[in-house]
Amino acid sequence: MQRSVRLKSFELVARDINDVDVDLLHTLSISVRWPHRPKDWDLLRRAGHGIVTVDGIGRVFGSAMWFPHGDDFATIGLVITTPRIQAQGGGRWLMDQVLERCGHRNLALNATHAAYPLYVSLGFTSEAIVYMRQGEAPQTLPPLPALDGELSELPSDRLSEITALDARAFGTNRATVLALLAEDASIATLRRGSEVVGYSMCREFGRGFVIGPTIARNDQDAVHLTAVHLKKLAGRFTRVDTRERDGVFAEFLQQSGLGIAETVTTMSKGRRFLNREDNGPWVYGLAGHALS
Numbered sequence: 001m002q003r004s005v006r007l008k009s010f011e012l013v014a015r016d017i018n019d020v021d022v023d024l025l026h027t028l029s030i031s032v033r034w035p036h037r038p039k040d041w042d043l044l045r046r047a048g049h050g051i052v053t054v055d056g057i058g059r060v061f062g063s064a065m066w067f068p069h070g071d072d073f074a075t076i077g078l079v080i081t082t083p084r085i086q087a088q089g090g091g092r093w094l095m096d097q098v099l100e101r102c103g104h105r106n107l108a109l110n111a112t113h114a115a116y117p118l119y120v121s122l123g124f125t126s127e128a129i130v131y132m133r134q135g136e137a138p139q140t141l142p143p144l145p146a147l148d149g150e151l152s153e154l155p156s157d158r159l160s161e162i163t164a165l166d167a168r169a170f171g172t173n174r175a176t177v178l179a180l181l182a183e184d185a186s187i188a189t190l191r192r193g194s195e196v197v198g199y200s201m202c203r204e205f206g207r208g209f210v211i212g213p214t215i216a217r218n219d220q221d222a223v224h225l226t227a228v229h230l231k232k233l234a235g236r237f238t239r240v241d242t243r244e245r246d247g248v249f250a251e252f253l254q255q256s257g258l259g260i261a262e263t264v265t266t267m268s269k270g271r272r273f274l275n276r277e278d279n280g281p282w283v284y285g286l287a288g289h290a291l292s
């Protein structure tokens with residue numbers, strides 16, 4: 001008797017990401033070793049739009065999401081095909097679907113090494129490297145630079161105090177996403193006089209906690225806005241995604257035990273995404289790979 005059998009190939013169709021059980025999305029992200037919990041998928045589904053590829057009996061083989069920020073910009077993320085069907089055209093098909101739905105928007109995403117050639121072939125260009133730093137928050141923090149200003153906690157119903165600052169750093173108003181993140185985040189602000197010059201959020205994500213977005217005008221401010229959360233997380237698994245390769249902020253994270261676990265590449269299509277003003281606010285910590 002023959003010891004192998006060729007099974008009939010199956011067809012995958014696109015469905016709205018909200019039409020499938022979150023546990024199927026969780027299984028999909030586990031298949032590529034991503035840390036997202038069902039709760040993280042739920043938040044992302046509320047923040048944006050997405051499609052999944054399913055077979056005839058409802059099994060999920062892939063996903064792709066896009067997050068509109070304002071009328072002319074969107075970020076793309078959660079582009080996954082399960083290892084069983086990788087390198088057969090599914091990833092490119094998912095991206096074609098997403099690009100069609102995003103229309104004429106300017107786009108940005110953070111590409112893994114696996115996805116980088118696909119995005120290059122779709123016309124995305126590289127802008128920066130993102131360092132994914134993670135580890136157990138230390139019991140004792142390294143020495144901090146002098147604090148210039150006053151740190152305080154921001155209640156989630158006063159987000160309007162940070163929206164404009166965030167928009168200057170991020171390049172687009174993303175108040176809707178910030179409001180969603182704030183539902184389950186602790187928020188710190190740094191004020192000099194009456195002006196808010198920086199803020200940071202910390203929320204549960206994946207294996208532990210993520211500190212971000214962190215918006216600050218300089219490394220020293222970013223250190224304080226990160227340290228204020230790290231102090232409360234001693235011994236807990238913590239992640240910070242940053243584009244700072246070296247300098248006071250990167251050094252502080254390294255000394256705090258948050259080593260580089262992986263890098264991804266920030267890429268854009270259309271208008272350039274990362275535009276730092278001289279002495280203006282800057283994104284020191286990302287909200288997440290998908291949200292940039």
Ligand SMILES: CC(C)(COP(=O)(O)OP(=O)(O)OC[C@H]1O[C@@H](n2cnc3c(N)ncnc32)[C@H](O)[C@@H]1OP(=O)(O)O)[C@@H](O)C(=O)NCCC(=O)NCCS
Pocket residue numbers: 032078079080081082085086087088089090091092093110111112113114115117118121
């Ligand atoms: C990245 C990912 C979505 C690509 O999905 P896929 O279904 O393998 O993609 P495709 O088969 O459509 O291939 C797209 C391109 O990727 C490249 N590629 C795919 N598999 C490859 C492999 N094994 N070796 C080299 N290049 C490969 C090719 O350039 C291919 O281009 P082509 O269409 O000209 O041949 C998939 O590998 C994945 O889910 N990886 C883990 C999660 C991840 O990193 N997601 C990206 C987040 S930004």
